Amino acid sequence: MDAATLTGLVKELNTANGDGKTDEVVRILKKLKTEVEPSEDLLRSSKAGVAIGKLRSSSTSTISSLAKEIVKSWRDVIEENKKKRKRDDGDDGSKPVKKEDGSAKRVKAEAGSSAKATTPSVASPIPNSVSTPDTKEVKQETNNKNKSPSPSNSSSVEQRQPLSTIDSSRTTPRTSKSDGVDKSLKADNSDGASDPVRDKCVVMIYDALACDSTAQNKILIERAMGIEKYAHKSTNYSTGNDYRGKMRSLFLNLKDKGNPALRNEIVLGYISTEKVANMSKDEMASESVRALNEKIASDNLFKAKAVGETQAETDAFKCGRCQQRKCTYYQMQTRSADEPMTTFVTCTNCGNRWKFS
Structure with missing residues (x-):
């Protein structure tokens, strides 16, 4: 039909x-x-x-x-x-990769492209020991933690990766200060000028990614700098209210305790820093939140009240069944134009319906 x-x-x-x-x-x-x-x-x-x-x-x-x-x-x-x-x-329309070798190559390619995309264009003020992005490190960690990637590991963001960089037993959050890099974390400024607002946002993103992570400092620094860089670009290179609102939203979603899979995928390079900076809150949501949102959307198909005739609530009518004055009504022209309209009344207490002209 x-x-x-x-x-x-x-x-x-x-x-x-x-x-x-x-x-x-x-x-x-x-x-x-x-x-x-x-x-x-x-x-x-x-x-x-x-x-x-x-x-x-x-x-x-x-x-x-x-x-x-x-x-x-x-x-x-x-x-x-x-x-x-x-x-x-795979939720987003991407076809699963059939061959295991192809999957492994794709994982490495994505990790490599993410590292290249976020490499600072000028000399960074971060010490050499932690500032230089090392794509090999990402590959090595991926291979050590996921030695036999399956098709589901490379299909999409929707299919969450194994939490290979997440320490769920950690009780004290890991931060840039505890790692000793809070003073050296700086934003990727192409013009060479330092911006305290952007530097602070890089620290925020680092803290969000590092809270329960086992990844090395330089990988987290690379990811934090890349996310801030593309967020700054998406707000027309401004540090005004739009930029600050975006960075707060990213920080809150990335540090969500119920969504460690997102942090894991960002650190491993499955999701590029540019994509992270432009993701909506729905795209960053955890599996449980997504399932809840889908259930609510499905239920709303049957529970919405914006259908049929517009009805008004009134106490002007008395129900003959329960004797209550809790009613809704609407009027409709059911006869010729010179005849009065027909009033349809529904009791909200017992569901009784009646009409009169």
């Missing part, structure tokens, strides 16, 4: 429900249950999920049970499609 047909059925369903035509509502629900192949785009464009989701609280048991069955089956199909896309496409 296409979107236009489904949208038409949803309108018929809303009208029949508003008029209190139970048999018609049941007929449309059964048709939707058997003929619709749900997808997120289809349900959003037609607002079918929201319309049927509201019917789960119907006072008519047949309607409510049918609505619950449809919502459950549609949600299951959507979740299964998401999982299938993740398995087939």
Whole structure:
């Protein structure tokens, strides 16, 4: 069933429900249950999920049970499609690398390109013992920690790498001060001028990456300098509010205790420093946060209230069933233009519905 047909059925369903035509509502629900192949785009464009989701609280048991069955089956199909896309496409559409040798080469290539991309263009004020990026060191650490990389290790950011550079047992956070490099950490300034704001941001990023890391100082310095460099570039080489807001956001997301996999991938070079500087908060989120966001998005297809006629809350009507004055109502022209509008009232306490002209 296409979107236009489904949208038409949803309108018929809303009208029949508003008029209190139970048999018609049941007929449309059964048709939707058997003929619709749900997808997120289809349900959003037609607002079918929201319309049927509201019917789960119907006072008519047949309607409510049918609505619950449809919502459950549609949600299951959507979740299964998401999982299938993740398995087939690695979440971001990239195809898995089939050969182990190719995977290992790709890991090394990415680590090497990341190191080159973040190499300072002029002499750095950092001591020689820690300032010179060493791509071989990255390769060596990758080989030592992950001696047999699998296709999943090189497919995408979504498929988290083994935490080979993370010490989960660390109780005291590692910082630039504890490593003795806080005074020498400087931003990568192409014009040679020192900027205290940028230097401080490099220290912040270093601290975020180092908090539970086992990587060597010079690797962390290289990553911190690269991230700050591209963040500065993305804000038009300014250190104003936009730049400071971006750096705060990067710092908070990178040091998140629940997301060690992101730090691990950045240190190993699976994610380039340029990409890190331009990642959104959703892209940097941990697996648990991503799963929660997906569940919320899926539930919102059925729980949103922005469907059907606009309704107003009032205490002007009294429910004949529960005697409460907690009602919503809307008006619709159901007869000729010279006739008064029909008012449809719903009790929010017991779900009772009635209408009058």
